Amino acid sequence: MTRWVAGVVVGVVVAGAVVGCDVPPAPDAAPGPSGIRSRSPVAAPTAVTSPPTAVTSPPAAGAPACPEGGVRLVEGAGDAAMGLRVADVRLVNCGTQPYVLEGYPEIRLLDRKRAPVEVAVQHGGEGIAAAPTGTEGDPLRVELRPGQAAGFGMVWRNLVTDSTVPAAEGWVLEVTPRAGAPRVQLELRHSVDLGNTGKLGISPWKAADRTAPAQ
Template sequence: MTRWVVGVAGAVVVAGAVAGCDVPPAPAAAPGPSVLRPPAATVAASPPSAAAPACPEGGVRLLEGPGDAAMGLRVADVRLVNCGTQPYVLEGYPEIRLLDGKRAPVEVTVVHGSDGITGAPSGVEGVPQKVELLPGQAASLGMVWRNLVTDSTVPAAEGRVLDVTPRPGAPRVELELRHSVDLGNTGKLGISPWKAETR
């Protein structure tokens, strides 16, 4: 009986040794907690600054000024700014054309002053004078017209673009108008000579 017990015990030891070959090794120590690195800060690109529009070929640009409308009489101002690098000399009246929204010419008679348009002072009166604009300086031009339809058989005219030759031989400059020159069918536009701005 004692021999059997010893034999059984030996068998158990041998079986344990054999089984030990199949027992997986003890698991390695679990890795420590990962160090979470904050994502690199992203620097938002600054929006590009709004670049000033390029100066036109002739060295001047046009800007639409304030206007006024009362009882069908329209008055508006246009500014000419010297955006070039050299002095710009004006004298007298510019040459003006009106274009419609498709840039087709509008039939209009351009007169100096307000004769035939209104007898009241309108700001387009004045004697032509020489105006010299240094870079950055501006001159102004007054316009006056009536929005009247006196003949229903004649289509009303409306200018959406001002095409200006500031002085003889100078390149033309265009200005898209926010407020149209609504001539009705009067067909007449009065303008002032160039005037130096005092402000």
Template sequence: MTRWLVGVVGAAVAVGVVTGCDVPPAPAAAPGPSVVRPPAPTVAASPPATSAPASPPADPAPACPEGGVRLLEGAGDSAMGLRVADVRLVNCGTQPYALEGYPEIRLLDRKRAPVEVAVVHGADGITSAPTGVEGVPQKVELRPGQAASLALVWRNLVTDSTVPAAEGWVLEVTPRAGAPRVELELRHSVDLGNTGRLGISPWKATAR
């Protein structure tokens, strides 16, 4: 009886061992859900800082003409065909500049051809009204930067339809005897009609 029980138990243990070898291992745990992270946003590199463009240099002052003076077109006036204009002569040089009496005047048209005109001292034959061209010639000395003025008077009048009207757009001035001629391109023409007469004043000292 005892041998039988021992045999049974031994057989059972043997069967258990054999049976245990045939049992498959427990399945591995299923992997958890994958976490997919979006890629970090790409930060664009800032462009290199650039300095603001430099302002263009101011236009240099025009060079002083050979004679040391330049002409400037001044104010003008007109009424009932009577024209009055002012021209200034500025000492742009480094030495004093002396004037006396009347300058020599010449008018040119748009094509720079001479305009036929009689230049008279004062307003004789043009008007009897005061216009600023009157005055006694006197010596005027301009220090550097100072100016003298010259008044012009004429009539815009057409008295003969067969004679072309004259119009001056360039003023050539010889300020004093022997001096280089100075040229001024006018913004407002000397519209003489066909009167052919231009009155001028002597040089007068004036503020620049």
């Protein structure tokens, strides 16, 4: 009788263990927005991101966009001695087509408020400097391939000859590179300080010696 009771107890315990192990599977995950039910539990993502949008690569840092005419101005070197000023301006072909220059540029000077400065622009430095200044020479045809540059020189005197006439100072250079071309402007780091001489000499276009650096 004792053995029979013990056997019953053991059977009940084993049956309970078997029944306890028969755990029903976890319910399916709730359907997502697409209506498809997941068959296995998946950890929820921490964030949802949209796919990247294709964009055009921006220009190099510090490089301005190429103006409408396909060229840009770059302020070059300058020299000031005993009131005589000499400066160089470069024109860079930043477009995709050859750019032809011939003769002299047409220029205007503007003040800080972009109002025109009264100045007589002449070809060469005669009457401004006795010695050569780099503004001499005959006009030549210059063809610029993309990335190449040409330049022209300017010469003037910072001289006040009449204290009753306000001194003129140009801070913006406006250039028409060739007939019919759009004007290009350059904000100068160093002003064209004419005093009250009202005279500025320029050179014809001259090809640069090497390919222009990125500006």
